[in-house]
Amino acid sequence: MDAAQQDATAKARELQSAWYGEPLGTLFRRLIDDLGLNQARLAAVLGLSAPMLSQLMSGQRAKIGNPAVVQRVQALQELASEVAGGHLSAADATKRMDEIRRSAGQSVLSANGQPTASGQQTTVKRAVREIQSLLRAISDAQGVLAASQLLAEDHPELAEFLKVYGAGKTSDAVRHYEAHQA
Numbered sequence: 414m415d416a417a418q419q420d421a422t423a424k425a426r427e428l429q430s431a432w433y434g435e436p437l438g439t440l441f442r443r444l445i446d447d448l449g450l451n452q453a454r455l456a457a458v459l460g461l462s463a464p465m466l467s468q469l470m471s472g473q474r475a476k477i478g479n480p481a482v483v484q485r486v487q488a489l490q491e492l493a494s495e496v497a498g499g500h501l502s503a504a505d506a507t508k509r510m511d512e513i514r515r516s517a518g519q520s521v522l523s524a525n526g527q528p529t530a531s532g533q534q535t536t537v538k539r540a541v542r543e544i545q546s547l548l549r550a551i552s553d554a555q556g557v558l559a560a561s562q563l564l565a566e567d568h569p570e571l572a573e574f575l576k577v578y579g580a581g582k583t584s585d586a587v588r589h590y591e592a593h594q595a
Contacts, residue, residue, distance in 0.1 A: 421472075422471070422472035422473065423472070424475070425472040425473070425474065425475035426438070426472045426475075428475040428476065428553070429469075429472070429475055429476075431553045431554065431555060432475075432476065432549065432553045432554070433477075433483075433486075436472065437469045437470055437472075437477075438469075438470040438471065438472065440486070440490075441455060441466065441469070441470050442470070443493070444486075444489050444490070444493055447493035447496060447497055448489065448492065448493055448496060448506060448510065449503065450510075452466060452467070452470075455489075457514060458485065458489065458510050458513055458514045459482050459485050459486060459489070459514075460479070460481065460482055460485060460514070461477075461482060478550075480543075480546040480547055480549075480550040481516075481546070483546040483549060483550060484516075484542045484543055484545075484546040485513050485514075485516065487542050487545065487546070487583065488513045488516075488539075488542065489510070489513060491538075491583070492506060492509050492510065492513070537587055537590055537591060537594075538583065538587055540590065541578070541583060541586045541587050541590050542583060544578050544586070544590075545578050545579070545583065545586060548575070548578055548579040549579065552579070554579065554580035555580075557575050557576070557579030557580045558575075558576060558579075558580050560575055560579075561573075561575040561576040561579070561580075573589075574589075577589045
């Protein structure tokens with residue numbers, strides 16, 4: 414690899430860290446280890462081609478272009494956390510991975526922002542992850558936080574929304590969502 418390629422890879426990994434919290438190679442390897450997958454199975458669950466997964470892991474590509482894939486990455490991270498914490502058996506984890514894989518292209522919100530028929534039966538966490546995925550597809554966390562600061566004085570509720578969903582933890586966003594649905 415020449416110096417220009419090394420610089421491009423380093424920049425891609427830097428962007429991945431800003432967008433996803435860490436380089437995707439590190440994140441995907443952890444999912445592979447924690448969930449007992451291989452790269453081909455991970456690619457299938459995420460809805461990516463094996464070459465695309467490889468390019469993201471190696472830093473040849475920086476960004477996941479499809480918000481639904483980002484949503485599935487987040488779902489797998491939560492699943493891996495449940496498995497690592499001993500809250501979920503390997504068999505249950507396999508079933509959930511199949512559900513995550515089948516969720517490709519399903520949205521819990523219609524074009525007008527109202528829950529779809531299937532979305533009414535989905536969990537709050539899934540709705541939150543979709544909102545997060547949409548915001549994170551538009552901007553990285555730093556950009557969302559900067560926008561939030563600009564809005565804070567005149568539109569504090571909107572600023573809080575951006576901060577919680579665009580740069581916060583899923584658990585905090587779930588609490589926010591539930592508090593504002595009452």
